[in-house]
Amino acid sequence: MMTELNQASSKNAQPVAQTQVAKVPVNVLIVGVGGQGVIMVSKVLASLCQQQGYEVKQSEVHGMAKRGGSVFSHVRFGEKVYSPTIPVGQADVLVALEWAEGLRWLPYLKPETGIFIADTQKIVPPFACRDRKHGAANGYAKETVADISQMISNCYAADAGTTAAELGNARAANTLLLGMLSTTLDFPESEWRDIISKFVPPKTIDINMQAFDQGREWVERYDPAALAQGQAEAGSVAQQPHQVQFELPVITEAWCKSCDICVKFCPERCLSLNENQVAELTKPELCTLCRICERLCPDFAISLNYKH
């Protein structure tokens, strides 16, 4: 086993977060979106640490976990561990199952030496797609892998989701990240495999082992310069210019039959029925020109005209 490990380590250009583990606990922060498997990944790591004889604490917060919110789990292990949580700027390794979540927790990474392992897959929340104004930009995190690679020296961002899907199971993305993580911690590779095999559904062990290999190989092949270059090219998709502009809705009073449909469905709540029971644009400053009222009006009483 020892030989195997040494071979692996001489072959892989691997970051190591754990040279003085006996004295100071190692801090691994695992983050993602509810439902992705953050807790599973951290349980695998915690079990492994315990089997290797370390004291380990793993802390998470439940409750909103299943509701698509931000989820995190602190894993600390060493000879003696007191606090269950990792202070800001003290994480040796940050493992992100989702790109924007990784960015959120970057301040927890140890300056200079901290290692950032991330899946570049994006889970865009509806919150990021809320601005209905013409040509509004998506609110998702703007920073690219190239940007982050320039900010921190140890950025390992792989498209684990796509790779895992190609292997036949998108959920194996977590195991691919574990493969990447395994190169940063001094635990025998075979024991990683044993632990992972115990945690994943039996039918998926083969796929997960392949994903684990891919993660390790990814770190071995990793070339930051090429990656940054490639990302820079693939990055910014040009927004197509929108030529058509509209003016605020105009309501033809005579045609309005007070059905209230436009008032009910206006996403910004800028319409209401006036004292004559006719629809009126009472809060024009909130109108995003989305045209829902125009489309829903059964009597063609509302129109948005082109702006010239």
Added chain:
Amino acid sequence: MPQLAENKSKTTTIDQASAKAKRNLDARPMMGNEAIARGVWEAGVRVAAAYPGTPSTEIMENLGKYPAEDLHAEWSTNEKVALDVAIGGSFAGVRSFTSMKHVGLNVASDSLMSQTYIGVNGALVLVVCDDPGIHSSQNEQDSRIFGQLAMVPVLEPTDAQEALDYTKLAFDISEQFDTPVIVRSTTRLSHTRSLVKTGPRKEVPCKGFLEQPTKNVMIPGHARVRHGALLERERLLKEYLEDSELNRWEEGSDEVGIVTLSTAYTYVKEMMPDASVLKLGTSYPLPEAKIREFYASVKRVIVVEELEPIIENQLKVLGLEVEGKSLFPREGEFSTEVVQEGFANAGLLPPIPKLELIDIQPMARPPLLCAGCPHTTAYMALRALNSRVSGDIGCYTLAAVEPLKAIDTSVAMGSSIGNAAGIAMAGTETRPIVATIGDSTFLHAGIPPLINAVYNNANITVLLLDNHITAMTGGQHHPGTGKNLRGEVAPKVDYEALIKSIGVKWFRKIDSYNMGSVFQSLREATLYKGVAVVILDRPCVLDPVKLKGPAFQVKSESCTGCQACMNLGCPAISWSDELYEGHHKVQIDEAACIGCSLCAQVGSTNCIQPVETEH
């Protein structure tokens, strides 16, 4: 690239690890709540009851995994009922247990305040989980104060091992001193895994029911006598704590002495490993002589405790000079950083250096109602009806924010109906008044206020959001699901018969996924003078089984970018890369979509269609 470690040093680390392996292999990582449950089982408990509530839920879930021959474990309808069931177990002479979140103790406190006078026959232990930092609650109360109010000892473990040990010990203390005992956990302890060594179950013989009316029946004449017994009990407990292993004195420098407990202890050890520390096992009562001895050994004493200054104030009453909340915050969750700052305030640590942190504005990712969540329709309709909505506690509280943004108030479990009635009685509200309440919350505390609203003829609409499970806490059964804690078939509440028997005259049950019916029914209900009840009926998409139907897709060529579907706040719908007249077209994530069809129902064109399947 980061610095590579020498292979030599790697080998050393592994060798060290294998040496240590022998030390920790008899322990296994357990969540605090799992360890508490283990402690309950090992203590020989026969009756355990609880209502779910984050962060306490997993305690009873884990107890339900132990053999039914060992103990009766149940989901009760609310925390007071659960405590009363546990009290009954204690009367019957067996060890009994209940667990709850902090606000659950408010509900159960009525029974606790009397039971503390009665004491116990079989041991009675309550685990109360506070939520400093308000991760998933409506307030940040420090439930330890209940200990002093009820004159009941409060044990405060630090990690999972202590959670197990203290829980077990609590049963012994309960019997020895004839008192209920509170074990107080926090979110951080309940949801942290650390190594635990377990033991066997202790079989405790049943004492049988003790017929002693002067102790068991709290009428004024009996209660007056018992109050004196409580004061004597407090004295005896203090005496016991003087020599108890619950309190640990870790000697260090005499410059400063730190009195701490619970998870705060771990942050203290992290920041001040060489300080003299008195780690307490209880926040009430306190071992006075031991504390005075500790005071004599150091020049200055600082109390480090999360939330309220419970210990600090007790020390002040003893006439001792103490620093605490002048250095540390009274609100929010503690962490290594918070404790470090407190010690820096005290001049014991250098000021915290400004770290050069990476400057990224994080994207907001608030929690959401799930794709296909049946609650969505209710709030779409209420928003459209411009209603005044009193909400309640559950997943649906998420409808208080954009895009649904249709809840005006949310107070406590079951409050919605009473609140709505009060708004109606004020006679000033011009909008339709609607109370929205989930099935589990309705059974918990919603029935008395509904009776009250009918009795006093409140002009309100009550929307019962029946998703057939206690969803927010992760899918627990309740009397409306037809199953019990252990998953066995159980009697099922018939809401229609119940509501009818209360005297509700206007009542309708609707499929949550039928948007038109929901709009129509709510409009009719709000026009009705008096109490109208609408039941929206659809199972939760996550629990007890994760639902997944054929997905929908967006026919991009007919999408006009109206984004009406995005009003649902469905996490499966987002912008696509295409624009239509400057507006983003939408797309549906087929893996996330469960096929509820709500987006197709609200869309202004027919661009949302079921995914075509091959025949």
